[in-house]
Amino acid sequence: MIGNILITLALLASVFTVVMYYLTSKGYENTLKPARIGYHSMAILVIAASAFLLHAILTHQYQFKYVFNYSNGDLPTGLLMSTFYAGQEGSFMLWLLFTAIVGLVLLEYTSKRKNLEPQVMMVFTLAASFLLLMVSPILKNPFTFIWTEPTFVDIKNLNQAFLSLPFVRNFIFEDPGGGQTFVKVGPELYSALTANGIEISNFIVKGKGLNPLLQNFWMQIHPPILFVGFAMSTVPFAFAFSALMKNYYNDWVKQSLPWIVAATGILGLAIMLGGYWAYGVLGWGGYWAWDPVENSSLVPWIIGVAAIHTMLVQKRTQEKEGLGRFGKTNLILSIMMYLLVLYSTFLTRSGILGDSSVHSFVDPGMTVYLLLVIFVGSFALLGFGAIAYRWKDLNKFFNFEENLLSRELALFTGSVALIASAIIILVGTSAPIFGQSVELRFYNELNLPIGIIIGLLNGFSLLLKWKATDGKSIFENSKFSIAATLISTLLIVFLGGVYEPVMIIFTLSSAFALFVNLEIAYKIIRGRKLFLGSYIAHVGIALFMLGVIATGGFTQEQQVDLAKGESTEVFGYQLTFTGYEPIENGKKYKFNVDINDGGSSYNVAPVMFVSDFNNSLMREPDILTKLTKDIYVSPVSYSEGSNEHNHGAQVTLIMGDTYDYKDAKITFKEFNFPQDAMNSMMGGGEFSIGTILSVEYQGESYLIEPKMVSINGQKNYVPAEVKEANLHVELLNLDASGKVIVVFSELEGNNMVTAPTKEILSIEASIKPFINLVWLGVLVMFIGFLMSALRRTKESRE
Amino acid sequence: MNNKYIFGGFIIVVFLGLMAYLFTQTNISYENNFTEIMKTDKTIKATGAWVKTKNYHIDKEKNLFSFYMIDDEGKEMKVVYKGTIPNNFESATSVVVTGKYQKGIFHASDILTKCPSKYEEEFQETKNS
Numbered sequence: 029m030i031g032n033i034l035i036t037l038a039l040l041a042s043v044f045t046v047v048m049y050y051l052t053s054k055g056y057e058n059t060l061k062p063a064r065i066g067y068h069s070m071a072i073l074v075i076a077a078s079a080f081l082l083h084a085i086l087t088h089q090y091q092f093k094y095v096f097n098y099s100n101g102d103l104p105t106g107l108l109m110s111t112f113y114a115g116q117e118g119s120f121m122l123w124l125l126f127t128a129i130v131g132l133v134l135l136e137y138t139s140k141r142k143n144l145e146p147q148v149m150m151v152f153t154l155a156a157s158f159l160l161l162m163v164s165p166i167l168k169n170p171f172t173f174i175w176t177e178p179t180f181v182d183i184k185n186l187n188q189a190f191l192s193l194p195f196v197r198n199f200i201f202e203d204p205g206g207g208q209t210f211v212k213v214g215p216e217l218y219s220a221l222t223a224n225g226i227e228i229s230n231f232i233v234k235g236k237g238l239n240p241l242l243q244n245f246w247m248q249i250h251p252p253i254l255f256v257g258f259a260m261s262t263v264p265f266a267f268a269f270s271a272l273m274k275n276y277y278n279d280w281v282k283q284s285l286p287w288i289v290a291a292t293g294i295l296g297l298a299i300m301l302g303g304y305w306a307y308g309v310l311g312w313g314g315y316w317a318w319d320p321v322e323n324s325s326l327v328p329w330i331i332g333v334a335a336i337h338t339m340l341v342q343k344r345t346q347e348k349e350g351l352g353r354f355g356k357t358n359l360i361l362s363i364m365m366y367l368l369v370l371y372s373t374f375l376t377r378s379g380i381l382g383d384s385s386v387h388s389f390v391d392p393g394m395t396v397y398l399l400l401v402i403f404v405g406s407f408a409l410l411g412f413g414a415i416a417y418r419w420k421d422l423n424k425f426f427n428f429e430e431n432l433l434s435r436e437l438a439l440f441t442g443s444v445a446l447i448a449s450a451i452i453i454l455v456g457t458s459a460p461i462f463g464q465s466v467e468l469r470f471y472n473e474l475n476l477p478i479g480i481i482i483g484l485l486n487g488f489s490l491l492l493k494w495k496a497t498d499g500k501s502i503f504e505n506s507k508f509s510i511a512a513t514l515i516s517t518l519l520i521v522f523l524g525g526v527y528e529p530v531m532i533i534f535t536l537s538s539a540f541a542l543f544v545n546l547e548i549a550y551k552i553i554r555g556r557k558l559f560l561g562s563y564i565a566h567v568g569i570a571l572f573m574l575g576v577i578a579t580g581g582f583t584q585e586q587q588v589d590l591a592k593g594e595s596t597e598v599f600g601y602q603l604t605f606t607g608y609e610p611i612e613n614g615k616k617y618k619f620n621v622d623i624n625d626g627g628s629s630y631n632v633a634p635v636m637f638v639s640d641f642n643n644s645l646m647r648e649p650d651i652l653t654k655l656t657k658d659i660y661v662s663p664v665s666y667s668e669g670s671n672e673h674n675h676g677a678q679v680t681l682i683m684g685d686t687y688d689y690k691d692a693k694i695t696f697k698e699f700n701f702p703q704d705a706m707n708s709m710m711g712g713g714e715f716s717i718g719t720i721l722s723v724e725y726q727g728e729s730y731l732i733e734p735k736m737v738s739i740n741g742q743k744n745y746v747p748a749e750v751k752e753a754n755l756h757v758e759l760l761n762l763d764a765s766g767k768v769i770v771v772f773s774e775l776e777g778n779n780m781v782t783a784p785t786k787e788i789l790s791i792e793a794s795i796k797p798f799i800n801l802v803w804l805g806v807l808v809m810f811i812g813f814l815m816s817a818l819r820r821t822k823e824s825r826e
Numbered sequence: 827m828n829n830k831y832i833f834g835g836f837i838i839v840v841f842l843g844l845m846a847y848l849f850t851q852t853n854i855s856y857e858n859n860f861t862e863i864m865k866t867d868k869t870i871k872a873t874g875a876w877v878k879t880k881n882y883h884i885d886k887e888k889n890l891f892s893f894y895m896i897d898d899e900g901k902e903m904k905v906v907y908k909g910t911i912p913n914n915f916e917s918a919t920s921v922v923v924t925g926k927y928q929k930g931i932f933h934a935s936d937i938l939t940k941c942p943s944k945y946e947e948e949f950q951e952t953k954n955s
Contacts, residue, residue: 448841451845452845455845455849456849459849459853460856463855463856464853464854464855464856465853465854465855465856465871466849466852466853466854467852467854467869469848469852470848470849470851470852473848474844474845474848587889643916643917644915644916644917645911645916664910665884665910680879680880680881682879767879769881790910792910
């Protein structure tokens with residue numbers, strides 16, 4: 029209840045704030061104070077609601093459906109806290125929380141700059157209101173009680189003591205497919221429990237837990253940073269809109285720059301952390317798969333970068349000439365950046381990508397879909413409506429003619445290239461809406477030439493002066509860079525074996541960007557250090573592009589079987605599987621592999637385990653990181669090396685099926701699962717299930733019963749045999765739906781050949797050259813963004 | 827002055843043309859009717875359920891992974907994927923495979939599994955039917 033009250037009050041406060049700020053912008057004077065109070069109350073209520081949710085998670089209050097669905101008492105505290113945003117409801121909550129906090133800083137910032145606060149905060153608070161509506165009790169609310177809609181809860185999550193109560197028994201259901209037993213938790217059961225004085229939090233004692241793919245450090249860090257980036261992307265929109273409201277365009281760029289630079293930098297860092305997560309833990313093998321969810325956060329980032337560059341031109345030109353160049357472009361790009369964040373949310377949250385993305389959420393229901401459409405639609409209407417409304421005024425201002433060799437034009441061309449790239453990715457990512465999709469080739473082939481152009485412009489634009497440059501001085505200034513570029517490209521081409529023409533050009537353009545920026549950075553390092561920001565960011569992107577060329581073009585991959593104790597050569601390394609050991613209390617197994625490069629020896633230990641969460645085999649790669657390359661070892665499978673299976677036949681039998689093995693006719697009759705075993709299973713105790721098979725052999729009939737015995741949840745299988753028929757039957761798995769997997773073989777000792785048993789680990793090994801440059805590049809870029817944001821913050825006060 | 831717009835317009839047309847061309851070249855459509863898939867030899871994303879009763883098969887020597895898929899109309903199709911069984915496969919309810927149908931087998935280059943995040947609802951459905 030408390031959570032919902034807080035959310036509802038926050039929603040009211042935010043609507044009130046929007047209205048008050050609107051009135052203030054219309055010239056009312058006594059409405060500013062209430063507006064500020066309104067915003068602060070909203071922020072405090074949101075923080076309180078978030079704290080309440082976090083508290084519910086940490087204290088395992090499974091009466092909340094959200095807590096039950098995503099968390100579990102077994103999780104360590106760090107991961108438990110990250111279940112806050114493991115689902116739709118909570119991730120909207122996290123976005124809202126960061127929006128509220130960013131708004132506090134923004135309020136402080138705008139209140140110190142004259143005639144800025146009412147318009148900017150009005151739009152910003154409006155965005156917060158939409159998020160509040162999203163988590164409000166009528167939509168994706170994290171505080172919904174579990175019983176409000178009938179939910180089937182696996183009995184293993186319930187307090188076993190209550191299951192024998194007569195009124196509870198009416199709610200127990202058997203799943204015909206999966207062999208699980210559920211209790212239907214709905215309003216009826218809730219009132220029955222309450223009538224008997226049982227609290228629901230005592231009744232449900234375990235949550236479903238967190239998807240094992242999310243159980244790692246990156247889950248704790250990637251989503252929060254991404255949502256900080258999302259929350260900050262609201263700010264450039266608010267600044268652009270407030271400029272349009274006021275019909276005054278001279279100051280907003282200066283004031284917006286630090287925000288858009290910081291937002292873009294943080295968004296970029298978040299995207300890279302997601303990429304590292306996919307590479308290092310999820311075992312995608314690479315850092316980028318053009319997955320729609322990845323793409324949809326990359327597009328606003330690209331637009332942010334484009335906007336920063338044209339905004340610099342406007343800022344630069346308006347100091348002398350009034351409005352400044354690219355005034356319209358900047359308004360549109362600032363608006364687009366946030367719209368694309370919202371569109372990205374729409375794509376990933378509306379269920380529309382259902383079939384096409386690895387990590388899109390499942391169908392959230394019609395109301396959420398509609399609200400998302402309204403959210404995107406309203407802000408699009410607001411933004412573009414305002415531009416259309418002011419279109420005449422915007423066109424009244426100067427027309428510019430640039431010199432061909434001016435930095436203005438080079439920056440503009442760079443932005444155009446970035447926008448083109450954004451359009452390409454957007455088109456490919458949106459295709460699933462129309463039941464289409466594109467091969468990854470679409471992204472790679474179209475973005476490659478753009479990458480080359482951006483690399484060249486990255487270097488070239490810095491050699492140009494504002495307004496106009498004469499050709500000679502460019503050459504004079506860049507002799508060192510050009511020489512260094514040529515030499516290093518030649519080295520890379522010959523030493524690295526880069527022979528594809530496009531790749532050579534791409535290398536050249538990236539190297540050019542790198543050296544021009546390094547040279548300038550070197551020249552000014554003693555001067556004003558804050559000015560280094562943009563050059564550092566550019567060095568970062570150049571390093572990143574070189575890393576992309578190396579890993580994209582020269583990754584080698586191979587699947588190999590490693591027999592225990594024997595070394596196998598893979599890409600010039602000796603790999604030896606030395607055995608496995610349990611980790612994390614036997615929940616997972618790590619498989620030790622020694623890697624020897626002729627001199628030193630290293631160890632990697634990829635992990636495999638069967639997760640309780642989804643009963644699936646999960647694999648985690650391990651990476652040997654060296655300075656110039658990563659050796660990426662991804663586990664595929666492990667076989668004990670018992671050779672029995674090779675001699676026998678593994679078969680799946682459905683009840684009633686008959687299978688012929690050698691001269692025997694084997695029929696799966698039924699399960700032997702007496703009532704007392706069933707009761708024992710319900711109570712979580714020890715039980716066994718038999719599989720009755722009839723064997724006909726030379727006119728004789730035999731009945732055998734291989735068994736599964738479960739002790740403390742640990743399954744053991746007891747084989748059976750028919751001596752007369754020389755038949756050994758091993759049970760591998762059984763399914764309550766009436767399906768068993770068995771292995772038939774001849775009795776041991778009678779086998780003609782007994783091959784020596786070998787434990788074999790199959791792995792996929794790959795060499796990723798210079799992948800460190802990718803991470804390094806993005807980190808360097810992020811540092812550049814931060815420095816630049818600091819510099820622009822200082823300038824915004826001038 | 828006008829030259830600028832002609833030049834810009836030209837670039838935009840070339841860019842859009844290139845993109846549209848590549849889009850048609852790399853375009854893959856979704857299909858949930860296996861009868862249709864078997865008629866064409868184009869690359870397609872086939873969506874359906876995997877047939878758990880028929881189990882899956884891993885051929886380690888050839889590094890192939892195969893299983894059967896079924897569409898809404900009950901048409902079954904054998905799928906062979908070069909690679910290993912994806913994470914989550916055992917618990918997947920529906921599968922999206924990208925590839926071509928040739929000589930009675932769907933050769934997949936990519937498998938995407940969808941897991942039952944809302945198994946309660948599905949369970950409810952089976953109870954009702």
